[in-house]
Amino acid sequence: MKLLTRTSLSYILISVVVFIISGLVFFNLLHTIFKRQLDATLTEEKMLVEQTINYSDSVPDFRLVFGHMIDVTILNAPQQKKSYIKDTLMYDSDLGSFASFRHLFTENTSIKQKGYTINIYKPLRDSENLIADIVISLALVFISLLLLLVIVNYFITRRIWIPFYRILHNLSIYEINQAKPLELAGSEIYEFKLLMTALEKMSKKIQFDYMNLKEFNENAAHELQTPLAIIKSKLELLIQKENLDENQLQLISGIFEATTRMSKLNQGLLLISKIENNQFNQTENINLAQILDKTIEHFEEMIDHRGITVSKVYQNHVTLMMNPILAEIFITNLVSNAIRHNILNGRIDLIVKHDSLTITNTGQLLKTDPGELFQRFRKSESSNDSVGLGLSIVQKIAGLYQMKVVYQHHEGLHTLIISFG
């Protein structure tokens, strides 16, 4: 839910509740006031009637005087003093139906020792109509006020939150490995200023750390090259010594193999950090089918050795804008991965479409979590010779050129789909 919708909704909800409560209170208040008014009028009329009875000793037709229902009865016996006012339902001849009336009843004994009763009825209709009119007009005023408030609030809030959405947008397009720091446009609002300063400070710190780490990685990998080269060269000189026995040669061979592995690992790490540092920025058009054919040819011996059948389906002619070295590494890693994790007499299917490259290979069931496949140093047990950087490099290169790599697995068939951006 958007912030704006949320505030508008709360606004409306609270206003409606307040309106209903205050409306009820107001309605009751009006009712009481009008009743009191009516009762006052009834009492006044009653007094007028009593005075008239006292003076004239007869009962005139009060209906002519007051214009509404009034009934005065003279009784011969003296009466107890009794008086009340209440609501009642009566047949209203004007309306032709029953309606609410205010009814005053008095029973008393006049000066001439004769009793009388007075019944005065006043219709509540008029005051009820009045109340209804007042309530309706008030409601109209309230609703238009509420609408106005909501609209004004909507626009004000939208204006106020503009810097916030700009900050969000800038944050979402910000990439840590880009050269320029996070820059957020200014706002006059104090809280936003605080937010921007905090974010800028944080991103600067993160970027600084990230750059440091990246630089360290690259330097470390780079600096390792020389000692590795020295070890390799010394070992090569060592094996030329005349008087080495088989045992010693075996030991040296072990060192040799480990050094080669380390050297490969180091080269892989160096490559990753170079890709991260965007050091392969020259691109050219790469013919995908051509580079695939070349790579398959390169691995021909290995493919024959394992009895793997390779089928190639090039549905479209695809050229990719890539750095030629990275393109070669990319395809080589994909193909060698499909060969390395294959089974004896297995198969590899390559399908090139206008928007994707699909590589399917037969293979053992995956023991690791497919999600971890692209992480560095993840490797299956069956191929201990690999250093476990192949797919990680593939993904790094794919990321560089906005390609997506998806892994699928179905009954011993492993599929990597690379969709071009």
Next chain:
Amino acid sequence: MKILLIEDEKELSISISEYLQKENHLCEAVFNFEHAIEKINLYQYDCIIVDINLPDGSGLNLIRALKENKSETGIIIISARNSLDDKISGLEIGADDYLTKPFHLPELNARIKSIIRRRNFGGVNEIIFNDLRILPEQMEVTINGQVIILTKKEYDLLVFFLSNRDRILSREAIAEHLWGDEMDTADSFDFIYTHIKNLRKKIMEKGGEDYIKTVYGMGYKFTDQ
């Protein structure tokens, strides 16, 4: 042969010199740009091996200086930087070859020999070992005058052996020479074995001697001793 080695890493320089001296090359080593410039202005070399990243200058400028003097010296770049730019610019300004550290010494040796052979305009460009004769330009191999047909890999393997005769070649060095560094090591050792088996067979079929000795656990050695 006179070789100038320009490499600032002393230990690596010592290893290279030692390996090359066994091939009866005269190998002079300098460790920085300044001394290298002095040397190339004073003497004539058959081949120079130059590191791109020198403490006091770029190896690329040394190559430029050599080329300005219209020198016929063969040039091999060795660089830790596995970068396309260095490789392209190095080869563009006239270097003959490019090797990335860490490399195998037999590989460097084979590359030097190949360059020297190619530059040896006066003499006959051929490799002779007892009854074996290779004409690299035609990629032709004869044994006692009889031509033997080799596959590309077998041929590469044979030339590599002959460039490093009487040396133990590790399986890693052979694998990297034949397939580059993307090859799965375990598999490539099997392939090397197969190729060597075939090569031996082809040479012996034509009455040649078995020069390839297996060094257990380590590699192979091409020798007539």
